[in-house]
Each structure stands twice: as C-alpha cells, then as structure tokens.
Amino acid sequence: MKYLIIGGGAIGSVLSAYMTKAGKDVTLITRGPHLEAIREQGGLELYYAPDDERFLVPVRAVTGEEYHEQPDVVILAVKAYAIESIYPLLNRVCTASTVVLPVLNALDIGAHIERGLEAKPILAQGEAYVACELVAPGKCKHKLDFFRIVFGPRADQPVFGFAALIKEDLIESGCTAEINEDMLQAALMKFCRVSAISGAMVYYNAQLGEIKKDPEKTEFMIGLCKELIALGETSGHPFPPEFDAVEDLRYIVAAAPDDYRTSLMYDYLADRPVEWRTMFQDPYLMGRRFGLEMPSYGKVCEVFDLEGSVLA
Incomplete structure (x- = not known):
C-alpha cells in the first residue's frame, strides 16, 4: 500500500523512518530546514x-x-491546531x-476534519504511544523502547x-499495533497519561520532578485522571x-x-501554539455535557481562557 505521512x-x-527502513512505500510531507537537511544528507538520521x-x-x-500521488493511507502527524492548514492537500x-x-x-479530531473537508475519505482515529524528539533538522531521537499505535x-x-x-505494515515496521473498535475509550485511556501529566505541568508551571515531590500537585494530576475515568463511565x-x-x-x-x-509543555514554555483545545477543553466540555463537574480540567482551561469564553 502507498502511505503518505x-x-x-x-x-x-x-x-x-521506521516504515521506510521496513521497505514500505511511504512519503513524508515536511518543509523548511528539516526538509533541506533530509535532502542534503540523503535521508533522515534516526537515533535509537x-x-x-x-x-x-x-x-x-x-x-x-x-x-502529486494518490495514497491509500494518509497518516496525520501534525499538531491539532494546524489541522486546517492541510485541508487543501487532503482535498x-x-x-x-x-x-x-x-x-x-x-x-475525536475526525469530527473537526469531517466538517472542514470537501473530500470524503474514510476517517479513522488513532493514538500513538512513543517517546521521541526532533533534536535538530534532519535528526530525530527515539528515546524509549516502545512505539505503540492503537487505531480503529x-x-x-x-x-x-x-x-x-x-496493522500488518506497522508491525513489520517495528511498532506494536492494535485495532480497537472503541477509539473514544482508547483516547481517554491515553489522556489519563498525556493529558493528566501535561495539565498538571501547565497548571503549576512545573517539571515532573516538582509534581512528584509535592502531594498537592500529585493529587491534582491524579484528579485529572479520575475525571477522565468518570467521563469514560458516564459516556458509555x-x-x-x-x-x-x-x-x-x-x-x-x-x-x-x-x-x-511533555511536548505540550515544551511548546508552552517556548510560547509556541499549544494543543490545549483538544487536550483540555474538549474533555472538559464533553464532561460538562454529560453532567460532570470536571473541576480540575476547568482549572487547566482557565490558564488559557484569557477572555473568559471557554468555560461560559
């Protein structure tokens, strides 16, 4: 199959890099210094x-x-706030x-994509578990020995x-791949890690070590996790x-x-755009629709809600 990332x-x-290394037909869409470095050095440097x-x-x-090709599968690995910028390419x-x-x-980023696209492809949902970093143009680092993709x-x-x-192609490329027919459940389960940790970091403007050592900060992080558990139960x-x-x-x-x-915290500290709407606002608003109070998520949203519009 032909893949476009x-x-x-x-x-x-x-x-x-892993899919290319495994012999898959894959093309990466990128730009700027990263693209220039890949071309100049004849590929992407991967440090495991x-x-x-x-x-x-x-x-x-x-x-x-x-x-100008027609892929069988398009894997979207952009930030959520940039999704609209790729609609012309997808169309x-x-x-x-x-x-x-x-x-x-x-x-459920698919709901946003479906509303914005003129094309009507098959919209799936996926979650990636991987610790990696783009350390320089043309150079990326896979930091820990796992790469798991859950999709459905x-x-x-x-x-x-x-x-x-x-699934077969991802496994052959070295990933742990799973098909899950309940992707909202899968997303909430991942958010119990990434959203809870990122939310606590942003709320306290702290690294993980500070949160670990402070019982109040730890309890706030766990509170975010518990609100997601309740959201899963209440939403069915x-x-x-x-x-x-x-x-x-x-x-x-x-x-x-x-x-x-987390990558979100790196962006937050660097004053770059942050995926706060999908990471914090969406679970908060979904919980409120189901009658949950979501107090911890409300506090994280208030960090970004400078004009008082999100929680109204």
Missing part, C-alpha cells in the same frame, strides 16, 4: 537511544505542493477509498477494509476492568526522570 515533527519523522544506534534512513520527503489527494488516520492528541474506526462506524493491512465507554488508570499513571510518573516534560 503529513507532518515532519517527531512522531511523523520517526514513523516515516536504548541501544545507542544511529541510522541514516533514505526517507522520501517532499513539500505538500510537490506531492487534492484523497478519494472516497483513502483512509485518513490521525495520530495526534485528540478525543470513529464512533458508530464499522472497521474499515484496510485496517488489517495497516468505560475502561477495561483490568486497566487501573490511576496506578498506570503513578507507574509512568515514577519511571520518568524528574526533568521530563
């Missing part, structure tokens, strides 16, 4: 930190304007049989025809009984270094 950030770059290994992978990278390359698979931090249909949609082939998408989201969060936090920051 849109977004040359950390996840898009690392995934394109756990084994201290470096690879120069001949990733095929182009700008959106230079891409140009997608057909009714194209699978568009977002792997970004959102509960959007709510009330059947599993799409390419799902099994996509409860977590599997064998999954203890609070204990999972405690384990992840304990294992991470004190200076750990």
Whole structure:
C-alpha cells in the first residue's frame, strides 16, 4: 500500500523512518530546514537511544505542493491546531477509498476534519504511544523502547477494509499495533497519561520532578485522571476492568526522570501554539455535557481562557 505521512515533527519523522527502513512505500510531507537537511544528507538520521544506534534512513520527503500521488493511507502527524492548514492537500489527494488516520492528541479530531473537508475519505482515529524528539533538522531521537499505535474506526462506524493491512505494515515496521473498535475509550485511556501529566505541568508551571515531590500537585494530576475515568463511565465507554488508570499513571510518573516534560509543555514554555483545545477543553466540555463537574480540567482551561469564553 502507498502511505503518505503529513507532518515532519517527531512522531511523523520517526514513523516515516521506521516504515521506510521496513521497505514500505511511504512519503513524508515536511518543509523548511528539516526538509533541506533530509535532502542534503540523503535521508533522515534516526537515533535509537536504548541501544545507542544511529541510522541514516533514505526517507522520501517532499513539500505538500510537490506531492502529486494518490495514497491509500494518509497518516496525520501534525499538531491539532494546524489541522486546517492541510485541508487543501487532503482535498487534492484523497478519494472516497483513502483512509485518513490521525495520530495526534485528540478525543475525536475526525469530527473537526469531517466538517472542514470537501473530500470524503474514510476517517479513522488513532493514538500513538512513543517517546521521541526532533533534536535538530534532519535528526530525530527515539528515546524509549516502545512505539505503540492503537487505531480503529470513529464512533458508530464499522472497521474499515484496510485496517488489517495497516496493522500488518506497522508491525513489520517495528511498532506494536492494535485495532480497537472503541477509539473514544482508547483516547481517554491515553489522556489519563498525556493529558493528566501535561495539565498538571501547565497548571503549576512545573517539571515532573516538582509534581512528584509535592502531594498537592500529585493529587491534582491524579484528579485529572479520575475525571477522565468518570467521563469514560458516564459516556458509555468505560475502561477495561483490568486497566487501573490511576496506578498506570503513578507507574509512568515514577519511571520518568524528574526533568521530563511533555511536548505540550515544551511548546508552552517556548510560547509556541499549544494543543490545549483538544487536550483540555474538549474533555472538559464533553464532561460538562454529560453532567460532570470536571473541576480540575476547568482549572487547566482557565490558564488559557484569557477572555473568559471557554468555560461560559
């Protein structure tokens, strides 16, 4: 199958490198110094930190304007706030049989995409679990020994025809891939890690070590997790009984270094655009629609709600 990965950030770059290395037909859409470096050095430099290994992978990278093929699968690895900027490209390359698979931090980014696109591809939903970083133009780092992608249909949609082939290709590329027919559940489960940790970091403007050592800050982070658990139960998408989201969060936090920051926190501290609407506002508003108070998420939203419009 022919893959197009849109977004040359950390996840898009690392995934394109692994898929290229596995012999898959994949093209990466990126731009600027990152694209220039890939072209100049003949590929993307991938550093796999756990084994201290470096690879120069001949990733095929182009700008959106230079891409004129028709992919079977489009993997979206852009930030949620930039999704509208790629609509012209999606409208140009997608057909009714194209699978568009977002792997970004959102509960249902497909709803936003569906409203904005003229093309009508098959919209899926995905979540990526990976610790990676774009350390310099043309250079990315896979920091920990896991790369897991959970994907499936959007709510009330059947599993799409390419799902099994996509799973096989991802596994052959070194990922742990799973098809989940309840992607809202899967997204909420991931948010119990990434959104809860990011929310506490932003609210207290603190690194993880400070949150770990302060019981009040730790309890606030766990409170965010508990609100997501309640949202899953109230919305009809409860977590599997064998999954203890609070204990999972405690384990992840304990294992991470004190200076750990999420990508959202890096953006926040650098005064770059932040995915706060999908990461914090969407769960807050969804919870309120189901009659939940969501007090911790309300406090995080207030950090960004400078004009008083979000929580009205």
